[in-house]
Amino acid sequence: MDREYKKRIERVIQYIETHLTEKISLADVAKVSHFSPYHFHRIFTGVIGETVNDYIARRRLERAANLLIFKDQLTVTQIALACGFSSSANFAKAVKLHFGFTPSQIRNPEKVKNSKIGKIFSKYGKDFHPRDLYPAHITNEVMIKTKSKDINMNVEIKDLDTQRVCTLVSQRGYEPESIYNAWDKIIEWATNNGIKADEQQRFAFAFDNPTVTPEDKCRYSASIVVGENVSIKPPFSPSEIPKGKYAVVYFKGxxxxxxxAQLGIYSDWLPNSGFEPDNFPMLERYLNDARVDGYVEMEIYVKLKDL
Incomplete structure (x- = not known):
């Protein structure tokens, strides 16, 4: 993709993400892109694979599903208004149409018997059941399937200084082949720039929850910590891990x-921690190569702010 096109569309995505709780004017979105309003919508659909309206609707509903699970102190009406819906009735209808489940069914999955197939399957091919959002269910299902006992997990709070990173976007979200392709390219880039493989600090920016968002629509960026004097050119981009307090989970499995481990932070640890997640994506710091070792060893970082 042309560098300028990519830059403009990324600017549009950032605008939408920061205005999801408000009424978003398509004219304003087109204006942010600096493309002609006559052609912007076709450009956006061609690059993202969804119309602007579909993207906005999906992101609002994904945000709502996460709030239904992890903010159980909020009422359905509060969540509806917080996600840009005019009423709880309109919200419930949209949730049912997209996910195939009502908001109350998402909050109480054990009471669910049958449900219609929602748009998330017919449009994106993603199976969805609200019980998959709960760590206890996932733990039981995975443990039965893998019979693995080698899980070592604990949580601690760390203070991080600002770190400059070089990033590369996974073009097809969380699809494994796309993720590995991004890592192979950025590891080679870092090595060519004098950062030895065993000295590379590798972080992934994991923006979305794959139990809610279709795999290829999840936003994922591979990144490696670099010095201020390292030159970064396309297709790589400079970014930073901001200074702050982070909840860190060590995971091996x-x-x-x-x-x-990821969902457990939100459901088991955060509610009694005195913190809430800050407005920054989850980070995964990889400590090994899963393709070589056959298991993942990593630290999961969630930026915190006081309640």
Missing amino acids: SPEETIQ
């Missing part, structure tokens, strides 16, 4: 089990 099979790739399928990582989701239990």
Whole structure:
């Protein structure tokens, strides 16, 4: 993709993400892109694979599903208004249409018997059941399947200084081949720039929850910590891990089990921690090569702020 096109569309995505709780004017979105309003919508659909309206609707509903699970102190009406819906009735209808489940069913999956197939399957091919959002269910399912006992997980709070990183986007989200392709390229880039493989600090920016968002729509960026004097040119981009307080979970186990550690932070640890997640994506710091070792060893970082 042309560098300028990519830059403009990324600017549009950032604008949408920061205005999801508000009424988003398509004219304003087109203006942010600096493309002609006559052609912007076709450009966005061609690059992202969804119309602007579909993207906004999906992101609002994904945000809502996460709030239904991890913010149980909020009422359905509060969540509806917080996600840009005019009423709880309109919200419930949209949730049912997209996921195939009502908000109350998402909050109480054990009471669910049958449900219609929602748009998330018919449009994106993603199976969805609200019980998959709960770590206890995932833990039981995974443990029965893998019979793995090699899980070592604990939580601590760390203070990090600002770190400059070089990033590379996974073009097809969380699809494994796309992720490995991004890592192979950025590791080679770092090595060519004098950062030895065994000295590379590798972080992934994991923006979305794959139990809610279709795999290829999840936003994922591979990154490696670099010095201020290192030149970064396309297709790589400079970014930073901001200074702050982070909840850190050490995890060792099979790739399928990582989701239990990630969701466990939100459901088991955060509610009694005195903190809430800050407005920054989850980070995964990889400590090994899963393709070589057959297991994942990593630290999961969630940036915190006081309640």
